[in-house]
Amino acid sequence: MIQFQSVHKAYRVAGREIPALQPTTLQIGSGQVFGIIGHSGAGKSTLLRLINRLEEPSGGRIEIDGVDVTALDATGLRRFRQQVGMIFQHFNLLSSKTVADNIAMPLRLAGELSRAEIDARVAELLGRVGLQDHANKYPAQLSGGQKQRVGIARALSTRPKILLCDEATSALDPQTTTAVLQLLAEINRELGLTIVLITHEMDVIRRVCDRVAVMDAGVIVEEGPVAEVFLHPQHPTTRRFVLESEHVDEDEQRDDFAHVSGRILRLTFQGEATYAPLLGTVARETGVDYSILAGRIDRIKDTPYGQLTLALTGGDIDAALARFGAADVHLEVLR
Ligand SMILES: Nc1ncnc2c1ncn2[C@@H]1O[C@H](COP(=O)(O)OP(=O)(O)OP(=O)(O)O)[C@@H](O)[C@H]1O
Ligand SMILES: [Mg+2]
Known part of the structure; x- marks a missing residue:
């Protein structure tokens, strides 16, 4: 047009x-x-x-x-x-x-x-x-x-x-x-x-x-x-x-993460994947523990999306990362 x-x-x-x-x-x-x-x-x-x-x-x-x-x-x-x-x-x-x-x-x-x-x-x-x-x-x-x-x-x-x-x-x-x-x-x-x-x-x-x-x-x-x-x-x-727009201060967040142990990653889900019980499944299968450092579930126009920042400890962390990597989500390893 x-x-x-x-x-x-x-x-x-x-x-x-x-x-x-x-x-x-x-x-x-x-x-x-x-x-x-x-x-x-x-x-x-x-x-x-x-x-x-x-x-x-x-x-x-x-x-x-x-x-x-x-x-x-x-x-x-x-x-x-x-x-x-x-x-x-x-x-x-x-x-x-x-x-x-x-x-x-x-x-x-x-x-x-x-x-x-x-x-x-x-x-x-x-x-x-x-x-x-x-x-x-x-x-x-x-x-x-x-x-x-x-x-x-x-x-x-x-x-x-x-x-x-x-x-x-x-x-x-x-x-x-x-x-x-x-x-x-x-x-x-x-x-x-x-x-x-x-x-x-x-x-x-x-x-x-x-x-x-x-x-x-x-x-x-x-x-x-x-x-x-x-x-x-x-x-x-x-x-x-x-x-x-997310009211996130990157410097503040970096300071917060400094106090957390383990691997830190961010998962981004879109569409149907937003509601899939991926986190629990992967934790059970690989024995990792996770704590949620930040998260939101929202919509972009008509599409739901979720974004979670997690710290992983214990268990087989590499296997967990591989599982997230293969799933229908976007994985970023932050630390
Ligand atoms: N009629 C004009 N004569 C001279 N300079 C202009 C004119 N209109 C815009 N400019 C200049 O062109 C540039 C871009 O202006 P524009 O109005 O397109 O910006 P904008 O992104 O819409 O900004 P705002 O969010 O403040 O509305 C600015 O440097 C502005 O000063
Ligand atoms: Mg303008």
Whole structure:
């Protein structure tokens, strides 16, 4: 659905070039929820805004659904933008217009539907985002979560193929964030919409995304399926995001482990293996004792996973490691 070939972007400020995106090649498949994570200034918004040409690339080629959008003229660009909805951190609603009028705005600008058709479409969208009873309110009369629902309905009004979300949940409390993420997942599932979502929270990525790109200083330093990147981060920036999201302090952990005897290993289980009674079986068969130093069982989108850090003592430790190594789990020997 989205293809970047060596796309780069530099901003020109007071005669100086500020590089924001280094040459980037990227593919985002149709119907995916694609997350972009990175620290402030990493180039996330720049990348996102290149997709709907809110920013002009300094070079490279951008193809959306098979069309070279870098070559579009003004009319072509206006048409194309109807296929790409966008939602923002601060909602960007018009305060002088009602909820219904905010949602109808892109349809009125497009000028392709009659008044009755627009009314019907707005009613349908209000239903989809759960705001049936709020059509005639003004944005100031809504909560943050409700405002973002209006933003989502407005973004969906022209039946886009792609939805771009720039920190769409960053201004919301955790509970409202969950509700908005659930709505986005539902839209992705039911409408088959491709969603590109920027966040600085790994937890948001973990809950809704299929794939993730990690950005650092204008470069995508790591990209892949969320479970892969999340459970086996390669780049230091990715590792920091993951540890931060698990509230793990690596130095503290190292100190803790110094007081523990035996071999230390980390097991990562995914899918069905999460619930298999592997630990007890291996302990019984090899006579090792284990203590659990750290652990969590959680979900990445719809897939359960578990991660356990164990200290093994006594028994046949090598046989136990071999058994774990041969099982349907990922084994890392930490010490
Ligand atoms: N319009 C602009 N003019 C000049 N420089 C810009 C402009 N927009 C962004 N930049 C610069 O480009 C770099 C990348 O900015 P960008 O907004 O893409 O980062 P970001 O990852 O979205 O950050 P944040 O998490 O803070 O939103 C930064 O150094 C920024 O200062
Ligand atoms: Mg940004």
